[in-house]
Amino acid sequence: MAHDHASDCPSCQEPAAAFSRHDHAHCAQDVLERADGLVAQSGARLTPVRRRVLEILLEEHRAMGAYDVLKRLAAEGYGNQPPVAYRALEFLVEQGLAHRIRRLNAFAACMHPGEAHAPAFLICRNCNIVAEAPAAAVRKALDAAADMLGFLVERSTVEALGLCPACRDQAA
Known part of the structure; x- marks a missing residue:
């Protein structure tokens, strides 16, 4: 049975889950269960190859290129x-x-499927681990700046490059 992502899974909702030890199998299973429901609601099909690609992306909190997935x-x-x-x-x-x-020309599983969210992607320049962090405040600021110019933002992607805690500790 799928659990309520917002209340039953503190490790999944933790923005820095990718950078810390957590029950990754649990968080991956939760995303897969939610994906099944969302795709069914949309009338589309999560074919075996589509499901396997999502599983591959979920195996690590790391963005993967299309050719890595293809291999x-x-x-x-x-x-x-x-x-x-x-x-x-x-x-x-x-x-x-x-x-x-885009920074990595790669793909990462969404850790919050079906939820309205404006993520920022924190990308470790050393190990390429990617964390999906909440960025509603960033999106609000971008929308306000665009509005002053009469521009309506329909889609945005925030990507920040830096060092994850493990790589930062190694560099210190």
């Missing part, structure tokens, strides 16, 4: 043609189940 799919018998991975990744992004991290 995994090919090794598991899903085919080795680039459109296989790209179509699945595009579907996951369209359904709000994954995010495209």
Whole structure:
């Protein structure tokens, strides 16, 4: 049974979960359960290859390039043609189940599928771990700045590059 993400899973809702030890299997399973429900509600299908791509993205809190995903799919018998991975990744992004991290030309699973949120992606420049952090205040400031110019922001992506706690400790 799916649990209430907001109340039953403190490790999943923790913005820095990617940077700390937590029950990753639990948080990945929660996202998969939520994904099944969301895709069914939209009338789309989470085909075996789409589901496997989401599982691959969920295995680590790390953004993965399409060719990295494709290598995994090919090794598991899903085919080795680039459109296989790209179509699945595009579907996951369209359904709000994954995010495209432009800085890395890669994709990461959305840790809050189905929730209205404006994330900022904190990207470790050393190990490429990505944390999805809440950024409603950043989006509000961007909307206000755009509004002063008569511009309506429809979509934005905030990506911050730096060092995760583990890499920062190693550098110290």
